[in-house]
Amino acid sequence: MDATPSLDDAVRRAFHPCEGPPRIGVELELHLQSKPPGGIPDLAGELVERGRPSLEPGGQLELSLPPQPSVAALVREVDWCLETLSATTDFALTGVDPWRALDDVPLVLETPRYLSMQQLFDRDGDAGRRMMRLTASLQVCVDLLPGRAGHEQWLVANLAGPSLVAAHPGHLARTRIWQDIDAARTGYDGRHLGVHDPVGSYAAFAAAASRLPLPEAADDAYHLSTLFPPVRPRGGYLELRYLDSQRPTHELLGTIWALMYDAGLRRDALALLLPTLPTFGDQWEAADPTALLALVAGRREEVAA
Numbered sequence: 001m002d003a004t005p006s007l008d009d010a011v012r013r014a015f016h017p018c019e020g021p022p023r024i025g026v027e028l029e030l031h032l033q034s035k036p037p038g039g040i041p042d043l044a045g046e047l048v049e050r051g052r053p054s055l056e057p058g059g060q061l062e063l064s065l066p067p068q069p070s071v072a073a074l075v076r077e078v079d080w081c082l083e084t085l086s087a088t089t090d091f092a093l094t095g096v097d098p099w100r101a102l103d104d105v106p107l108v109l110e111t112p113r114y115l116s117m118q119q120l121f122d123r124d125g126d127a128g129r130r131m132m133r134l135t136a137s138l139q140v141c142v143d144l145l146p147g148r149a150g151h152e153q154w155l156v157a158n159l160a161g162p163s164l165v166a167a168h169p170g171h172l173a174r175t176r177i178w179q180d181i182d183a184a185r186t187g188y189d190g191r192h193l194g195v196h197d198p199v200g201s202y203a204a205f206a207a208a209a210s211r212l213p214l215p216e217a218a219d220d221a222y223h224l225s226t227l228f229p230p231v232r233p234r235g236g237y238l239e240l241r242y243l244d245s246q247r248p249t250h251e252l253l254g255t256i257w258a259l260m261y262d263a264g265l266r267r268d269a270l271a272l273l274l275p276t277l278p279t280f281g282d283q284w285e286a287a288d289p290t291a292l293l294a295l296v297a298g299r300r301e302e303v304a305a
Contacts, residue, residue, distance in 0.1 A: 003203035010220035011203040014233040015154075017146035022261045024074055024253060025067030025237075029136035029245050031097045033090035035059045035108075041089045051081040058133030059108040061091070067141060067237075071253045078248050095174030095244030097134045102126060105133040116212040117226065120182075127180035135174045136245035140253065141237050142260045152266050153238060154198050156259055157231045158190075159273035159280070161242040162287035164255070174244050175284050178228075183281075185209045187229035190280030202233065255296050265299040 003011070032041065040053055040061065047053070051063040063081055068074040085091065092098050097105065107114060107129075114132065121128020142157070144150045165171045183189045187205060194201025205227070211217040212226055230242040240256065258265050272291060276283050 003200075003207040004220075007207055007220045007223075008199070008203050010224055011199050011206060011233075013221070014224055014235050015144065015150070015199050015202070016235050017150050018143035018236040019146070020143070021069060022143050022145075022257075023067035023069055024071060024257055025141040026063075026065055026074065026078060026248050026253075027137075027139040027141070027239075028063045028065070028078065028093075028248065029056055029060045029138070030063070031092045031094065031099065031136055031245075032059065032061055033092070033099060041085075043088075044084060047081060047084045050077060051085075055109060056132075056136070057107055057109045057114045058097075058105045060097075060136045067143075071250055071257050074253060075248065075250050082247065093136075093138075093245045093247055095135060095137070095171065096177070097136075100134070102130055102134060107133065112214055113212070113216075113226075116214050120185075120210070120212065124182050125180065127177050130177050131181060135177060137174070137241060138243040138245050138248055140240040140243065140248070140256050141234070142240070142256065143237050144233070145261075149263065149266070151198060152270055153260050154231070154233070155193070155195070156266055156269050156273065157238050157240055158193055158229075159276060160259055160269060160292060161230045161240070162276075162280075162283035163273075163289040163292040164252075165242055165244070165284065166287045167289040167293065168244055168246060171244055172285065175242070178242075179281075179284060181228075185227055187227075188281060188284065190277060192227075192229045193277060193280065195274070195277065205229070254300075255293070258296055258299060262299060262303075265296065268295055268299070 040055060043053060051065060054062050056062055065077050118129060145153055165175060178186055179188050183191060192202055192205035206224055209227055211223050216222045232239045232241060259269055272295060
């Protein structure tokens with residue numbers, strides 16, 4: 001199916017840049033060892049205000065921290081939230097639930113959206129259910145720059161994914177679950193990417209994905225929210241979705257900040273990574289992060305000198 005003018009417009013809005021100074025934010029999902037009635041533990045008021053907790057379909061807890069103007073500021077906020085939460089709640093920061101199997105986890109959020117999504121995923125086996133109920137991620141959000149810089153950000157954010165994932169031990173379990181879900185909706189084979197026309201390529205990707213059998217899905221912006229590529233354009237910012245749940249350290253976030261906001265490094269990274277685009281789907285298991293991380297480290301040394 002070809003993209004319609006209204007879908008093209010919705011995708012353009014999703015790629016609309018941010019005009020302010022650069023920021024970075026995270027959405028951190030975690031597994032609760034014991035899931036209380038109602039799903040969300042009894043949390044202190046300040047934690048609710050600063051961490052903005054919510055539930056994921058399998059009862060995973062998500063903390064959605066506001067974007068910060070620096071990596072250091074964001075790390076301080078995350079550390080405070082996790083330390084405060086750990087005083088009352090046992091949790092795990094892992095890609096896949098360490099305590100439960102699929103049969104142990106019901107669909108906690110039985111909303112029309114998630115029920116329809118589950119029905120759609122079930123056509124291809126149980127990978128969709130495992131993703132919804134058993135996995136947790138660290139999603140990093142970065143402001144999308146205007147013009148050429150934003151184009152470079154989009155490509156680097158995607159193409160760096162396999163290397164950044166490979167740098168985290170034990171990453172393949174969650175990644176393989178995502179690879180087993182319909183690529184027409186997840187883009188884990190790179191079909192959502194285009195070198196010269198990000199908006200057109202993403203619109204074609206969105207047009208090819210089936211819409212949920214819900215009245216809301218007729219709305220193009222809603223349809224875009226039901227697509228789950230490794231990186232998702234969100235209107236003013238990019239959402240990097242491929243990392244396993246983990247403590248977002250200064251090293252990890254600093255690497256992403258540098259790749260996204262340092263123009264020279266971003267272009268060097270793009271030159272390094274662009275040849276991997278034709279085999280993007282294979283890179284999730286084959287990528288060696290050494291070259292990319294060395295590039296980032298070298299740039300940091302130059303800046304510090």
